[in-house]
Amino acid sequence: MKIVSSPLRYAHAEGHTDVCYTEDGQHILTCGNDGDVRIWVNVEDDDPNSHCVGESAIAICYKDKRLYVATDNHAVQAYTFPAFDKDGIVTRFTAPVTQIMSSGKIEALGCTSENMEAKICSPEGGAPLFVMSEHKGPVLSIALCPQMKYSATACGRMDFAPQESRYLAYPNNREVILLEYETWGQRMTFTHSSVGPLFSSGRLPADDDDDDDYGSIPLPWNASSRSLARQMFPTNSLSKIKCAISQCRFSPCGEYLAASTVAGQIAVWEVQSGTCMGIIEHPTSHNVSAMAWNPKGNGVLAYCDVSGQLGALFNCYGKDSKAGTDADDNIEMVERDEDNDLVDNLITNYESDDDNGVSLEKIKNETLGLGHSDGEASRPVSRHEPVVTAVPPQAPFQPSSTPIHLEHRYMCWNEIGIVRSNEVEKGDSSIDVEFHDTGFHHGINLNNHHGHTMASLSSSVLVMAREAMPSKLVCISLVGSSKEWTIDMPDTEEILCVTAGAGVVACATNARLLRLFTPMGTQRQVISLSGPVVCLAAYNTTVLVVYHRTDPGVSDQHLAMDIIAMNGRQIRSKTVPLPLTPGSKLAWVGTTDAGSPCTYDNTGILRLYDISSGIWIPICDTNTHSRGASDTWFIVSISELQQTVRSILCRGTSFPPTIPKPIVAELPIQVPLCELDTEKGQFEEKLVRWAHITADVDIKTAREAALKLFALACRNEIEQRAVELMELLKDDQLLPFAAKYASRLGRSHLADKLANLAESWERDADKLNTAQNSHFVALDTQETYDVTNSEQDLNASLIIPVKTKEKKAETITPIRPVPIKSSPAGIRNPFKKQQDNAKNVQSPLSLTARTLVDVHATDTSENTDPATPLEGETFIDWFSRNKSSLESQNPEMTPSEVSRLGIRTFKNLQGKNGTPESSHKRKLGDEPNGADDAPIASAPKQSKLSAFAFQKKPAS
The missing domain is CATH 2.130.10.10 (YVTN repeat-like/Quinoprotein amine dehydrogenase)
Incomplete structure (x- = not known):
């Protein structure tokens, strides 16, 4: 009824x-x-x-x-x-x-x-x-x-x-x-x-x-069995x-x-x-x-x-709830007795005496909920222990969102902006989009007529969807005229989660399909997933897909991540297992500002995946920044360059309130090494963190931390650890100063070891490189091919963005030795001995004031003035070395004016050095290539590189 x-x-x-x-x-x-x-x-x-x-x-x-x-x-x-x-x-x-x-x-x-x-x-x-x-x-x-x-x-x-x-x-x-x-x-x-x-x-x-000892019996769950089940x-x-x-x-x-x-x-x-x-x-x-x-x-x-x-x-x-219960119980028992007769006929005709066969009586009892006969009650008790089954698998969710059942909730909160859903009267709702940078895009207010429950926001598109069928993907382009486009899913598919990057839009469905689109709505690709999806994240044209690789265990979720990178028509993928704290669930997935994949579980551990090394690194334990046992942190974004995690403190809950608007705090990134309360642990943590994370740290700071760690080993009389540190770093510029510091401590034996390290590095370089290369090649063959390789970089920003690479290249300038040149004018004496006024050895904490300055100081026996032309150096070579300094000193000049200034400076320096070329004056007509002031002044404005391009002479 x-x-x-x-x-x-x-x-x-x-x-x-x-x-x-x-x-x-x-x-x-x-x-x-x-x-x-x-x-x-x-x-x-x-x-x-x-x-x-x-x-x-x-x-x-x-x-x-x-x-x-x-x-x-x-x-x-x-x-x-x-x-x-x-x-x-x-x-x-x-x-x-x-x-x-x-x-x-x-x-x-x-x-x-x-x-x-x-x-x-x-x-x-x-x-x-x-x-x-x-x-x-x-x-x-x-x-x-x-x-x-x-x-x-x-x-x-x-x-x-x-x-x-x-x-x-x-x-x-x-x-x-x-x-x-x-x-x-x-x-x-x-x-x-x-x-x-x-x-x-x-x-x-x-x-x-x-x-019986058969346990639970697996069924072939196909169309015919579903039809039978519907009848039953x-x-x-x-x-x-x-x-x-x-x-x-x-x-x-x-x-x-x-x-x-x-x-x-x-x-x-x-x-x-x-x-x-x-x-x-x-x-x-x-x-x-x-x-x-x-x-x-x-x-x-x-x-x-x-x-x-x-x-x-x-x-x-x-x-009928108003009828008597006794009569209904009798009718129910009669119906079940009829079912018994039907099933008993099947047992009589088809039951097997084989002990290893399937018990039809057991299927009947389990399916129809019938009791056992007296004969079954007399059977001996099974000696098998009850099997502890797995925990329920984690359901799909949207990173940086709050629960769906809330009237006012965050659908997305990331480094671009905030997407809110607000319930209004009569069951209707609205969606508000607030951008952190109002100069990038104005705020958006939408009527949620379609009942969207999930959203994702990137610098190029806002994507929204709902779980209930019929599923539809709705996207609003944030570039240009902000056009809206929609995609209807097939009738049998339901969208479970969505994500948006600067160059891709993706959604995962209950059919275990990942559908990829361009920001303007072109269908890019459809990919079959290896398990039920959990969540999605995106960065530029790369999509991160987290799914169940196997059924959950007794207490743990077994998850994996597919890193799918796209470049034009090419798509490459890498699958990595996703670690979690025992007994925890995944709470957030995203990327840093440098493109490194990161995960966060509900126990407060934040992890970063270093693609170059293929390892997961815990970078922050948010529990150390909480005051109460019920406090949690809501992750918003992660910055590798600034070494901070932007998150919101939630007191007593796992998600922030919408009113009042919560304050975003910055937590420091810190690798949880042992003994972080000591100086040794702090310096070691910095070196480990800088080795795997794209930090905005120059080589000077890194060498200072390494030399302080070396000094601590020396002061604690652990010479072997000091030598081991230098062998680990293999820095030719740092080694002389480490040996100098050991000599001042009176450890001549340690200084001799350090002096011999450079020679041993050169002698064993070929052998060591061969062994390491063979080792890493063997490791590479055991994994799925990486998203990137040395020949073709499909998505360089996934590991380190191009801007970061250029910035690091400018900051970490390799120190190249400059040969000692003769000084005809007798300006300096390259053999003059420097005076050492320091008599006492200072503590490791005071190394920055004296010894660490020497690490980056240039030897006085070398040419310290980069503007001085080298012997036999032409103007083109000299200008290539000093062009950037001239431009920085004269930012108001045009490329042509900088060129004229460079010519005059080059001539003056040659005259001061007494080179043969400056021993007599040249006439303007004698200047090669017409390098006089008048033609350059009348020359049109041109680029910095084209101003010094070589002109091919016509064949005579």
Whole structure:
């Protein structure tokens, strides 16, 4: 029989509303934001009794002729029923109480609060029986098993099965997962479909009392088996669960399970078969805040929503709720007996005596939920231990977004801007886009008519989509005239996550396909993924795809990442395993400003993937920057050049609020080496970080840190470590100063070792390079080919951006020795000995003041004036060396004027040095190539390079 919903009626003021039944099922009890408790005879009662308990009442529970209400003073107040007299306070909290739970056989009350505590209390009051205080956020739900062996807490409402069953049901996105709490293994999964994911991993569940050794039997889940399953498990539901499920409740008999979503949908399943009895749509799509089954077992389910409305569902058991239960039970048993006769005929004709064969009797019992015969009960107990199954796989999500069920939420927050979704009246919503740089693009305000739930923002495009079918990808170009384009997905595909880069737009669907587009809407490629997608990220024309490489383990998610780089018509990919902290889930995926892939899990560990070395490096532990145990960090962006992580501190939650707008903080990037509180650990951390991360650090700073680390080893009398450090760095410019410092310490033996290192490097260079090259070539052959190679750089910005390379090339200028030239004019003496005024050896911390200056000083025996022409050097060569300095000293000059200045300077320097070319004056007509002032002054304006281009002489 079809489930019927009663019309909604006003119960309380708008806000959170709770509901429960008395133990005899004669009255419905509700409480709401107006501070009243109302007692209803039934849903159609027009004059319920009302009692005021305070400014607001959040939770309510009935047990043993007493009523327990959570009031606004953060206490659980007891009342007598039906007299409604105060009967003491059960317990108190320091924050609002969120739920009060109990059942008929449990002699205790479970209470939760926003102060991150849960208590199990005696109904008579007094000290709590048990306190759970290790939560990292507000506790919204508690469930107690009928045997009082286990209790479970969560931020979504869950429920233990009543009576003697051993199941715990909890919501997980758009499905309800059933766990067997003896082994904490996943038993079943309930969705809107009665055939698809009935049982986890496509298997029929093994009966708990079955003594066979076959376990669960895999089914060939094809079209024919689906058709058979539809005949075995019919459903009258034509609806679909559209959004996340927020709570679930078992019926008093334990044979049915009800769940509600944040959009007001209520679904009912039969537990044994997994059949969906029906899905009821809320008329106004408000979130259902509470549900309660009638203890009479008549299939009536009462519920309240966040707008203060009260309603009820009838016929939830598939039969008339007003009819007697005995007759219906007899009819149900007759129907099952007919099923027994049909299946018994199959057993008689086809059952095999082979012990290794498939037991049709077992399939019958598991599928139809039938009991065992007396013969089976006499079988010996199986000696196999229960198998602990895997944790549920992580659902797809959008990085840098907040939960979908929030009325005001962030759809995306990255280095480009912020995309907000705001709920308005009548269920409509709007999308606001705010750019950090208002000069780049003006803000955008859109009406969310399509119900977009996901978005991604880049410097070139805004992409939006929704999960429900029909799926459509909507993109707004931010370049030029801001044109909008849309792409409709096939009827069988549903978009799970989207991403946008400067040169690519991508979406992943439930068909395990990755669809790539250009920023203006051209379909670029479609790629098959190796597992269910988790999230996407993009940088320029590179897409990062995270998916489940295998089924999850007992406590861990097994994820992998595909790095897909595009360059024109070419596409190359590299697959890398994705590490996570044990027992954690992925919380964020993105790239740095240099293009390095990064991941962040919900335990607070941020990791960076160095593509050049192929390793994951932890670069930040956000827990060290948190004050409270429930504080988390919301990642916005990462800068390798500035060595900072831009993130938002969330106190008591895992996501930031929209109002007021949170403040973005900068956390330093730091590799978690050991003993970071010591100087040695700090210098080692800097060298390791600079070796793998594109830091805006010049070579002078790096050499200072290395020399200080060398000095610490010398001062601690660990000479072998000092030599090892120099061998590791292999810096020819740093080695002489390290030897000089060792000599001043009086460690001549160490200085001799360092002096011989340079010679050994040159002698063993060929042999060492050959061995290392063969080693790394062997490593390369074991991996999937990299995104880039030395011959063709498909996406250089994925490793180090081009600008960063150029910047580092300008900063880290190689120091080349300049040969000592003769000085005809006797300006300097190259053999003059320098005076050393330092007599005492300074500590490592004071090396910067004296010794480290010598690291970058130029030897006085060399030509210290770069403007002085070398012997035999032509003007073209001299000008090439000094052009940049001339331009920096005279920024107002044009290229032609700089050329004239260079000619005059070159002549003057030659005259000072007394070179033969400057011994006599030349006439203007004798100047080669007409290099006089008049032609250059009248020459037209030209580029810097073309001003000194060679002119090919015509053949004579």
